[in-house]
Amino acid sequence: MKTDSSTTYEWIKQLQTCGYRVTAARQTIVELLVSSTHALSPIEIYDLGRKEYPALGLVTVYRTLERLDELGLIQRVHMPDGCHRYLRATQGHQHLLLCTCCGQVEMFEGDDLSKLTQRVEDTTGYHIQDHWLQLFGLCPRCTSQSRQ
Amino acid sequence: MKTDSSTTYEWIKQLQTCGYRVTAARQTIVELLVSSTHALSPIEIYDLGRKEYPALGLVTVYRTLERLDELGLIQRVHMPDGCHRYLRATQGHQHLLLCTCCGQVEMFEGDDLSKLTQRVEDTTGYHIQDHWLQLFGLCPRCTSQSRQ
DNA sequence: CCTCATAATGAAAATGATTTTCATTATGGT
DNA sequence: ACCATAATGAAAATCATTTTCATTATGAGG
Numbered sequence: 055m056k057t058d059s060s061t062t063y064e065w066i067k068q069l070q071t072c073g074y075r076v077t078a079a080r081q082t083i084v085e086l087l088v089s090s091t092h093a094l095s096p097i098e099i100y101d102l103g104r105k106e107y108p109a110l111g112l113v114t115v116y117r118t119l120e121r122l123d124e125l126g127l128i129q130r131v132h133m134p135d136g137c138h139r140y141l142r143a144t145q146g147h148q149h150l151l152l153c154t155c156c157g158q159v160e161m162f163e164g165d166d167l168s169k170l171t172q173r174v175e176d177t178t179g180y181h182i183q184d185h186w187l188q189l190f191g192l193c194p195r196c197t198s199q200s201r202q
Numbered sequence: 203m204k205t206d207s208s209t210t211y212e213w214i215k216q217l218q219t220c221g222y223r224v225t226a227a228r229q230t231i232v233e234l235l236v237s238s239t240h241a242l243s244p245i246e247i248y249d250l251g252r253k254e255y256p257a258l259g260l261v262t263v264y265r266t267l268e269r270l271d272e273l274g275l276i277q278r279v280h281m282p283d284g285c286h287r288y289l290r291a292t293q294g295h296q297h298l299l300l301c302t303c304c305g306q307v308e309m310f311e312g313d314d315l316s317k318l319t320q321r322v323e324d325t326t327g328y329h330i331q332d333h334w335l336q337l338f339g340l341c342p343r344c345t346s347q348s349r350q
Numbered sequence: 351c352c353t354c355a356t357a358a359t360g361a362a363a364a365t366g367a368t369t370t371t372c373a374t375t376a377t378g379g380t
Numbered sequence: 381a382c383c384a385t386a387a388t389g390a391a392a393a394t395c396a397t398t399t400t401c402a403t404t405a406t407g408a409g410g
Contacts (some may be wrong), residue, residue, distance in 0.1 A: 079388070116368065182337050191331045
């Protein structure tokens, strides 16, 4: 298991390798995403980030998220209202599970969808590029609270 | 196979049964959704609808979509940019397939996700309420065009 | 058919997320 | 240390969606 700081270092190094400059804003944003256990919205990153680096601008948050997404370091979570949250990318056949009550986002080890994808390609003639599989429900805490 | 007009009639009747009034705006919107082969955006419904009924307002489109969604007559399609399109609801384990090039939306007969859902409930303690499974790719026409 | 409570409507304004513009600043190769 | 230019932040623009509110039209009851 890697520590957060070493992951932060690797992300920064990867940005550098790809020709991007290392800036205070980017380091702040990367640290937040690396250490967060749940998916963050741009505004949350902006607010948390300014505690660390007050000059941080919201636009920079959006631009940095775009870069990190391009590099495959983070993934977007599509919320039902259409806005987005961001989470460290995971490897393997992981999918998203969102609590509709508290907003908590978790990953679960999901099915390998390649068989399904292949079948859909064969039957529809589409060339599949990407998929979304997200489950929505109540997390254990919200489930027990709603039972009261 | 039902004709479009009889489906339109049924949807209107269902609105009525649920205590909603039958209005020209609603009939126009229902007709469009019943007869469309692809998912429509609110603006598209607004523009198409005004050809039939020029007084139609965009807000009414949004409100009617909300009603039809509540009644389970239509389903929302979540686009990558976060906005929504709407499509007649389908029965069974149908899922969405979107062309990333031309925007065409199709349904495919997908897996029954109840086994996966059950497993996720067991392992995470979540109470699953809903799921999104959408595939993205190039439709046959766009695939052949991009090969030129 | 007429009346009337109120559901439904449309226009305009508000909201909120995201993007664009642009002048200024700061990184990193030389 | 210099400098081209990548990156930044502020402000304005955009775009989908929602709210507000005064007006209109549906449909139940007489």
